[in-house]
Amino acid sequence: MASKTKYVEREIPQISLHDFEHRIDDISAEMCAAAESVGFFAVKDHGLSEDEVQSMFSVSESFFSLPDTTKATVPWSPQNVGWEKMSQVRPSTGAADTKESYQLQFGENMAQSLKFMHRVQGVSEKLMLCLARGLGFDDDYFVRYHDVSRPDSQSTLRLLHYYETPKTNDGIIRHRAGAHADWGFLTLLFQQSGQSGLEICPGREVVTEYALGDEWTKVEFQPGLIVCNIGDLLMSWSDDRFKSTYHRVKAPSEEGDYFGERYSIAFFNQPVKDAIIQGPKKKYPAVTGEEFNRAAMEKYYGALKEKLKAKENTKVAEMKVLPVEAVA
Numbered sequence: 001m002a003s004k005t006k007y008v009e010r011e012i013p014q015i016s017l018h019d020f021e022h023r024i025d026d027i028s029a030e031m032c033a034a035a036e037s038v039g040f041f042a043v044k045d046h047g048l049s050e051d052e053v054q055s056m057f058s059v060s061e062s063f064f065s066l067p068d069t070t071k072a073t074v075p076w077s078p079q080n081v082g083w084e085k086m087s088q089v090r091p092s093t094g095a096a097d098t099k100e101s102y103q104l105q106f107g108e109n110m111a112q113s114l115k116f117m118h119r120v121q122g123v124s125e126k127l128m129l130c131l132a133r134g135l136g137f138d139d140d141y142f143v144r145y146h147d148v149s150r151p152d153s154q155s156t157l158r159l160l161h162y163y164e165t166p167k168t169n170d171g172i173i174r175h176r177a178g179a180h181a182d183w184g185f186l187t188l189l190f191q192q193s194g195q196s197g198l199e200i201c202p203g204r205e206v207v208t209e210y211a212l213g214d215e216w217t218k219v220e221f222q223p224g225l226i227v228c229n230i231g232d233l234l235m236s237w238s239d240d241r242f243k244s245t246y247h248r249v250k251a252p253s254e255e256g257d258y259f260g261e262r263y264s265i266a267f268f269n270q271p272v273k274d275a276i277i278q279g280p281k282k283k284y285p286a287v288t289g290e291e292f293n294r295a296a297m298e299k300y301y302g303a304l305k306e307k308l309k310a311k312e313n314t315k316v317a318e319m320k321v322l323p324v325e326a327v328a
């Protein structure tokens with residue numbers, strides 16, 4: 001039986017993008033303070049309407065309601081596009097997440113999804129400008145490296161669907177999104193009212209490996225907010241000034257947890273392969289986006305292998321494991 005989760009109240013800063021052009025310096029200061037402390041913040045007044053977001057959730061729900069045999073005609077591929085089900089194993093849990101997801105990249109997509117992706121990219125570019133300014137880079141520094149018109153653009157929209165979890169007490173932990181830090185640059189996340197479960201565990205340096213057994217804070221849906229978090233890549237690119245924070249969608253198991261279906265939408269900003277990743281203080285040697293990903297993949301598989309070795313009767317080769325591109 002899992003022990004009772006420890007919760008603490010932490011403030012997740014809410015940052016208004018209202019009157020962006022005139023307030024960039026103030027917004028940038030707020031964003032950098034959040035990125036340096038909790039690693040998560042929420043933006044409001046970002047220009048995306050509730051209708052636009054709900055339409056994208058409708059697309060997602062229609063897609064996931066198709067029979068598996070139909071969804072399997074667009075299977076997940078190593079380019080990180082397509083559908084997967086119950087196949088993402090996290091080093092923190094060594095077990096597959098109880099979910100399905102569908103990845104889309106810029107290019108040939110349904111017009112509605114593509115339009116939404118461009119809208120979220122627009123918000124992302126504002127955040128990139130603020131973060132670049134905060135680090136002392138040119139304003140367009142990060143935006144240039146996240147050019148979604150390039151054919152090798154890696155940024156990905158991920159539709160997520162977590163299955164309803166039985167309220168049985170059978171001792172099986174049904175992970176939704178096992179604890180992890182996103183490995184990319186910056187993630188923007190959309191949640192739905194009443195579908196709780198997202199939790200964060202800030203302070204990587206003070207938590208145990210994968211933050212298991214530590215103190216969590218719930219990040220609940222609020223209308224009009226986009227939840228944003230720093231990924232490992234930006235942590236490195238900022239000389240560790242901005243924090244990539246552990247988070248999860250909790251395996252429902254305790255009183256007050258939400259056991260129903262959950263839909264969420266994540267937009268992962270990823271730099272192009274030839275981006276040069278190095279912070280202003282040059283804490284780490286310069287690497288390309290491609291090299292950074294390769295190293296992240298090795299680290300992920302190393303951690304996963306260790307975890308699986310530690311678990312009895314689990315053979316790595318028998319498990320269908322998604323590569324790190326889909327891991328975020």
Ligand SMILES: O=C(O)CCC(=O)C(=O)O
Pocket residue numbers: 158160177182189198247248249264265266327328
């Ligand atoms: O579904 C969520 O709310 C979080 C998903 C997530 O953390 C991820 O896909 O990286």
Ligand SMILES: [Fe+2]
Pocket residue numbers: 180181182247328
């Ligand atoms: Fe994540």
